Amino acid sequence: MFFADRMLGKLARKLRLLGFDTAYVSDMDEEEILEFCKETNRVLITRDRDLLRKAVEKGIRCYYVSSDDWREQLVELSKKIDLKNSKRMSRCSLCNAELVRASEEEIKAKVPLYVQQTQNEFYSCPVCGRVYWAGSHVEHAETLFRRLGL
Ligand SMILES: [Zn+2]
Structure with missing residues (x-):
């Protein structure tokens, strides 16, 4: 795109x-x-x-x-494109690859225990292996986007 x-x-x-x-x-x-x-x-x-x-x-x-x-x-x-209409937490911010559901092993290996206990949706990048969940890299970004009106 x-x-x-x-x-x-x-x-x-x-x-x-x-x-x-x-x-x-x-x-x-x-x-x-x-x-x-x-x-x-x-x-x-x-x-x-x-x-x-x-x-x-x-x-x-x-x-x-x-x-x-x-x-x-x-x-x-x-002002030129509709940035609101997008699927958030669908792409790795480092590699641009589409995220997939994280496996049990990935979650166990890469997610802090307290997060494992409080969150239930995890995604991972098939390229770099980074694991994403609501509140990881995303919450910070969401706050910023909201502040910018996005
Ligand atoms: Zn990645």
Whole structure:
């Protein structure tokens, strides 16, 4: 869905927490980025006006953000796309992979005992193995998103 340019790593992680498929590769050059967006049909999010212009010339859909703060970037994006309508806790914020239900073994190995006793929904990332539950990385993000009106 999205491709965040190399200046937007934090924004990419928050978009994933919101549930949006967001690719982020820090070591691609401009040509590679444009090629990749075109091939995968991703919408480029960028702060780079030069890259924006090149993307438009190639017919790639893009969103421009001007702020260098990810909170303001989210607010800017929310004026262009509906960020509320997403499936939260469906994607790993580190790898962008879709989360799956965590197995008993993963829960036992990676979740603190008191959390195991108080929560009953656990998801894990098939790529990096990180385990997510309501109140882990998510609650903090939810508070922020609410504060931003998202
Ligand atoms: Zn992961």
